[in-house]
Amino acid sequence: VLAGMMLGPLIYNWRMVDIMLRRVRVRRILPEGVGAGDLLVVEFEATGVSRRGNSSAIVVNDKIVRDGTQDRAIPDDRAAVFFSLVKSGEVEVHSYQGRLMERGRYRFGPFQVSTRFPLGLVSRTMVVKQVEDLIVFPRPGRLLPRWKNISEAQLVGAGGGQARQGLVEGDFYGLRDYRSGDSRRWIHWRTSARRDTLAVRQYEQPRSQDIALILDLWQPNLPSDEQRDNVELAISFAATIAEDLCRQGGNRVGVAIAGEQLSWKHGVGSRPLLTEIMEQLALAQPAADDRLPDLLTQTLHEIPHGTRTVIAGTRPADLQDTSRFADVWDDPSLRNALREIHVIDVSAVDFQEYFETT
16 A cells, blocks of 8 residues: 555656657857956746647756866856746746856757646656857956057157148147138137137048957966966957957957967957957967967968057067067068067066056
């Protein structure tokens, strides 16, 4: 009698957990992009697909693995979402939140959908093979006045020291007499009435900051913690510059990386270009080999004339070293370009005058 009393609930619970999982369909919704240290919100959408009843007490367990960790799940990877009730024909959305503190590619899934409803005696788990990748962008910091002096030096060198009147409205800096062809929107009516002659606002012609940043991500085979930090600092520095220039618009921006892979992204500052650069920086890996000479040889030909070129590296770079940069010095056009390049050593003490993390 006792065995019969126990067997009945077990069979009933075993049957019901199977029915509950068949009545529901679950899918994951990842954000389009997220930065390292930013709040990550991952949504799960559960849909009741059966006409005969609802599903109750559905638990979803997700798995997160960072690329390059040999399929080892990151700490606290047991991200779970609980659906108390999913009604037939309706959609329920719940989410979990967290922060991924390191840049790179993360793989989400497969995830598990389980339930112990209604008695909790038997559990049933279903594996959903929805595997997706999410690229976590580098965390930007704050550019300091010494960097701004470098970027603005390109404008002064191009003859941008004096304000220039342009047909495109920029910053208002003065008044002048009305001329044929001036827009009526530029007329300053109060001054015109006082002087009894038309006066118009004078605008400074907008000027772009065209910058090409070359990253030298060198790191020895057995790096110290400080050397690892320098690589991340250089990448965060580049990400901040790219974000600053692309948001202004109208600037030509280029970012080249000498690391495990040689890469080069450039174009007019825009949201799509910023996304490409951020993905490039997120996946960049340092190299123990000296890749900077090869990268300079490839990219200096493609950098437009008048673009301010900056090298930011994890170690000092002496561009006058004719043995290290032999291919560049052998080319007269590239040799002249070396004289205009500004070098920043991320490992130096004075780098804190250029950039600070947030």
